[in-house]
Amino acid sequence: MAKSKKLKLNKPNILKKRFDIVSIGRATEDIILSGEIFRPVCISGICHEKITVGMKHEVEAVDRFYAGNAFNASVTFSRQNLKTAILIQASRDLSSEELLDILDSEKISSKLVFQDSKYKSATSIILLPPSGDRTVLTYRGSKIDHQSLINKFSKVSTEWVYISSTNSIELLKGIFTLAAKKGVLIAFNPGGEELREIKQVRKLLTQVEVLILNKEEAALFFGDLDAPSLARAGSEYSKICVVTDGPHGSFACSAGKDYFQPISKDVKVIDRNGAGDAFSSGLVSVLAHGGSLKNALQFGSENSTSVVQQVGSQIGILRA
Secondary structure, X not given: OOOOOOOOOOOOOHHHOEEEEEEEOOOEXXXXXXXXXXXXXXXXXXXXXXXXXXXXXXXXXXXXXXXXXXXXXXXXXXXXXXXXEEEOEEOOOHXXXXXXXXXXXXXXXXXXXXXXXXXXXXXXXXXXXXXXXXXXXXXXXXXXXXXXXXXXXXXXXXXXXXXXXXXXXXXXXXHHHHHHHHXXXXXXXXXXXHHOOHHHHHOOHHHOOEEEEEHHHHHHHHOXXXXXXXXXXXXXXXXXXXXXXXXHOEEEEEOOEEEEEOOOOOOOOOOOOOHHXXXXXXXXXXXXXXXXXXXXXXXXXXXXXXXXXXXXXOOOOOOO
């Protein structure tokens, strides 16, 4: 009697699953030290830390979080009931495994995370005074393997991609090229490396659905203008341009129409870390659900306001 052939079961491949949005960038470990010792000394408008060298100083609290622009944004997207994946590089150490567990708890797919045991993750030490204004000491981590991340993205199906602080122009260009081929909508919040390559990045902006910058960043691209004018200038490139201007609120322009969103003033600020990510991702989450730009600006502000009332960049992120 002939042996029966073993039945092959087709396992579901999550890389073929259609996501609402994929967040791309870097994840970091944030260690937040809070205390009166970090209250700055200001002379003639210039402020400095007052820590004396060679002495032992006490802090009131120590908190540890996993953050980074892409990670913070993906938490917002998932909490707003968008099918979310994150494309980042991580190591294979205990810390990285903890990161993957957090992604799982937030219902963020980690199938696009590229793990490499030689990779050293980014870390930030944040000095937090009672005022909420922070000093950040950052280690950027190892240079990422951009080609491996591009290969991961080439296999995924998604409606939107949110890009922030990739720290790799090669990765940025690769993602933009694939997004154009796939018809993926791009939300772009440039970070440090992108802002050092203005000429190269400006050429990519015509592919962007939503461009989000603060006033200082926007000035690097479009000149020394006021925030509403910067938003209009940016909208000549991307479909929607949003420019945040600190206490003066946020400004946007799309199809020649101007928008304005004031900030919430009666709020006690505990920690400003992650406020920008909360605003940007809150705004994009509404647009990804098909909402209006006006409502998107409002929810971005609400999400950011909630975040600054907590220590850390994710605890205050709103849930649908």
